[in-house]
Amino acid sequence: MLKTLSRPAVKLVERYLPDPYIFVLLLTLIAAAAAIGVERQTPLAVLRFWGDGFWNLLTFSMQMLLVLITGFMLASSPPVQRQLARLAARAGTPARAIVLVTLVSLAASWINWGFGLVVGALFAKELARQIRVDYRLLIASAYSGFVVWHGGLAGSIPLVIATEGHFTADQIGVVPTSETIFSLFNLAIVVALFIVVPLVNRAMLPDEAESVYVDPERLGTSAGEERPVITRPAEHLENSKSLAWLVGIPGLLFLFDHFLLRGGGLNLNIVNFLFLFLAIVLHRTPRRLLDSLHEAIKGGAGIVIQFPFYAGIMAIMVQSGLAQTLSEGFVSIASADTLPFWSFISAGVVNLFVPSGGGQWAVQAPVMLPAAQALGADIPRIAMAVAWGDAWTNLLQPFWALPVLAIAGLKAKDIMGFCLIQLVITGVIIALGLSLIP
Template sequence: MLKALSRPAVKLVERYLPDPYIFVLLLTIIAAVAAIAVERQTPLAVMRMWGDGFWNLLTFSMQMLLVLVTGFMLASSPPVKKLLQRLAALAKGPGGAILLVTYVSLAASWINWGFGLVVGALFAKELARLVRVDYRLLVASAYSGFVVWHGGLAGSVPLTIATDGHFSADQIGVIGTGSTIFAFFNLAIVVMLFIAVPLVNRMMLPDENESVFVDPKLLGDDEEERVRITRPAERMENSVVLAWLVGIPGLIFLVDHFFLRGGGLNLNVVNFLFLFLAIVLHRTPRSLLTSLQEAIKGGAGIVIQFPFYAGIMAIMVQSGLAATLSEGLVSFATETTLPFWTFISAGIVNLFVPSGGGQWAVQAPVMLPAAEALGVEIPRVAMAVAWGDAWTNLLQPFWALPVLGIAGLKAKDIMGFCLIQLLITGVLISVGLTWF
């Protein structure tokens, strides 16, 4: 049944889904028109909101870019690459390859979203070298594991509210990750997705005559070139001692942060951890810099599109459109259904503001008073926003950009399969938020 459903979904998306840059331009126009029509804003006022807010997410954009870059550098380090090669050898046939890449992507994304995106894409390429399998579904399976990221260790909403001095601290205080990431209801959702997402991907596997294969020779072998040192400067660039003199103290600092000072996880700590692990595992500065050059290519879309999303967010917030949308969806919510409607509203808002932290800034002023009025647990509502943000990333092509860049595909190649996952995971997450 899922194989039959995936055929029209793939054809529909291939025909009508534009490039992610076109997508953000269309969303900008839709947000502006809606602000004028629904909120009765003047075109000049909307233009000013958009222009004034265009650079409002520069700090957050840099944090997100560093998550991607440091995750890429860690995933492409020689020890991690060798681990991926050994794991790829475990795949027995096309079905096994689909299951394996999904499990690896889910696990890596739960640890860190940037790490998960990159590991999934690199692992998909490694599997495609060894197994004859539909390359579109293989890459889509790698990306589908991304759906768990906001319920994992690098979730920006739970990490934001766990950080001292966050913007809503005066209202809700600091909420530790034990009440969000490691809460029973959240772990239950993660477990359900770890079971369902791989099985759904496996059941969508097309017949061989309908599959799209890739020549393994086109994927490259990623072999490291031998370095010939002829200058003193090159000796420093290839010095293991120099890298470790900085990298190892960085890791010691993290040991002190976590175990001696009782520090917690936040975006800066996650980036610090992945950066210094990458420095140590790459062994030489030259190896790290080579990886960095590749990582930056995957982040090109983030650099150019994030300002547009900041502008959209400014329109949504300042015009009152985001509040109107959220309030409309939660206005008829009860104590039981508020997490569900929060999840749905977050999924819709995510299409316009595909940024977990940015989206929390948009929706928190609406959702927190609603939760307090209905007596709903704040951590559950916060995680409903987080899951809504992660959920519609299966439809919003923005975060697929790094995966597509590594795999050499376009959004239309994989989003048809992701559309089926969107429907199924939406049901599972809704059940977890409402009943667990």
């Protein structure tokens, strides 16, 4: 049945979903028109919101670009490629490959979202080198695991409200992760998704005649370890193992100090630091690392050009009051029992325009928390409902798929038809978990 349902979804998306750059341009116009029409903002005010906020994600854009580049460099190192090849060899069949890549992506995304995006895509490419399987579904499966990130260890909303002095501490105090990430209802949702998402991806595997395959030669080959030919003195430094290790090993010692001696946690900067210095050590010479960098950076164009537009959209949504109006509209029809569901749905809608977990909480917390207190709803559950809504519609919003698509060499239209099926099924699971599990 799912295979049958996925066919029209895939064809519909392939035909009508534009390139992510066109998508962000359309979202910009929709957000601007809504701010003028619904919030009664003047065109000049909306123009200023947009222009003033256009560069607000520069730091984050650079972090995301580095997630792509450092992750690619690490995975292209000979030791990592050998391990990925060994793991991929265990799949054996297309069906097993789909299930395995989904599980790897789910596990990695639950640990850290940036880690999950890169590892899932790179492992999918290694599987495609060894197994003849529909490449679109393989990459869609790698991306679908991302849906669990906000219910995992790096979920920004539960970590924010568990931090002393967070911006809503006066309203709700400090909410420990035992009531959010490690609560029964959240763990039940995560477990259910770990079971259902791989099975749904497996069920959507197209027949041989409908499958789209990729030539393994297009994916490149495993990094070789050929002995370099040195023709000039400077190349001795470029191929120096000692130079790479003199810098790379101190970087790993810093991580040892961060995690074990100071008890630090994972964040996006630490993930990038880890990927980079592991890549420096495992490539063994600066020249091999630079060759890998040259290949990695080709896929970063989408991030560079599109993220500033999303920053402008976020500024329009927040400063015009449009995001708050959307949230209030859903809250107005809720009761104590249904508020988690409507919080989840509203967060999913807002996420299409504000694809940032932390940014979305800043927008929705001032609406959701007073409503929860007035209705007597469970505060941790409402916070996680917003978190899950933010993660859920990433299956439709191509913002977060850009690094995966860049690594895979595909376009959004190639994978979003499969993701659309997952959007419906995971939405039901998450909504039921938020509404029914105590």
